[in-house]
Amino acid sequence: MPTLTRMFSFTAAWTLGLVWIFPLLYAFWAAFHPAEYATRFDLFAPLTLEHFVTAWQQAPFMRYMFNTVMITGLILVFQLILCTLAGYALARMPFKGRSLIFALVLLQLMIVPEILIVENYRTLAKLELIDTWLGVGLPYMASAFGIFLLRQTFKTVPQELEDAARLEGCTWLGVLWKVYVPLAKPTYLAYGLVSVSHHWNNFLWPLVVTNTINSRPLTVGMAIFGAPESGVDWPVICAGTLIAIGPLLIVFLIFQRRFLQSFMHAGLK
Amino acid sequence: MNRLNQLYAWLMLLPALVLLLAFTHIPALTTLWHSLFFPARGRRPSEFAGLENYRSMLDDAVFWQAFYNNLWYAIGTVPTSMGLALAMALWVNSKISGRAALRLAYFTPTMLPMIAVANIWLFFYTPEIGLFNKLLNSVGLSGINWLGDPNWALPSLMLMTIWKEAGFFMIFYLAALQSLNKDIYAAAAVENASPLYVFRRITLPLLMPTTLFVLVNAVLNAFKLVDHLFILTKGGPNNATNLLLYYIYENAFSFFDSNYAAALTLVLLTLLILLALVQFLLIERRVHYR
Structure with a gap:
């Protein structure tokens, strides 16, 4: 009886797993085979790279990718700096109004910038940052999630370590840099991976604030590329999609354990 | 010295605080302000409208449809993807063969951008040559106009969303399962408790905080993630x-x-703030077993 249950459980788990991975495998199948095999499975269908060539010629993928890398990088660097400073102040520095400030920070976990596209667009227009990398990144740089995560981590650092460093003559910033930041490395890694994968995939806000290929990221480029009006063939769309998700997918497959641990680490807090 | 410390603290907070206020709190307030005006048309500047925008919202059939669609969308996607997520987490956490590969398969959709995923699924749903209809035809059923039929379009979106989100929620359950105390399970084994009993009486209650956390995030996602609409349906038919x-x-x-x-945004904001309050009250009160 237990073996029967186990068999059933095994079959169900793997059926679900195959269904879950199927769309991606299918995209690979369609992209690497001639168009007439798009819905016909044949183990001996000839392989081809023509769809990738066509896709590459029809959209400026290099430029999109460059924009995405710059935007994600810009966001990450600022997030790490701003959240470290704010997280430390909220974790270890006594000042008046701390709990109020913390509540304001937590509020952003609910009211995410995605929802405020209308007003944030107005703000960006006033700052003349429409269609720039900085414009795409600005609303995300002070991340409530990052501040919260780092605050929780800093709080677990023993106070004695800080006191010892202070006795040695370290300043506030010195303590932060030499004691807290090194001890929070796993959190930084976890947060960094979650942040990069989120902003690499982000779409709505970049769609709103970008107008040209000067700042347009991959996701927005992909949406334009894949639009039915553009009259692009299905396998070509698949190839384009694979080009666009390729870099992140490869990094994910290589470091998948790290990614999963990071998401779990970030989710536990 | 104490004064100086206070100053330092504020200086460290300042950059983050300025950006938070500029892109979250202040826009939330100006949303309310702007919702009280008519738009500027041509040379005419925008006029004060009072609650006129809200009154036309009450009469706006499309608003109500979007509102109810969103509720159905949340009801249709959240419980199913959470149930699947829990099952996935339990499987991946057990001694099943090939569990690393299985975990990868479940999680991969989460890593892909919604736009890319929608591009792929668009083809599955295509009426003439789409994969789903080919499958239906091969077992002798007539095809469905998945995205073109008003009755099927929203369920089709839900199906894809469940596929996209379940693996993400699995992560939270998996993290919770791995942090559970092993002693309780040892005790249950001594008592010869059946697996189903252990699941119902031990695992599920202990996962309650996680379930609530995932629930709130899932509902939040149901309201803030609309990327796929741009590819699949553009809100239609x-x-x-x-x-x-x-x-x-x-x-x-x-x-x-x-x-x-802006008036519509305020409605959405109100919904999300209510959700936040529910979460706060529930999490603080009831669900802690630790």
């Missing part, structure tokens, strides 16, 4: 798949009525 945030986008950037969009 005849608004059958329009969702609140997409309707806000349409009003602001296609119909150029940012004031009405």
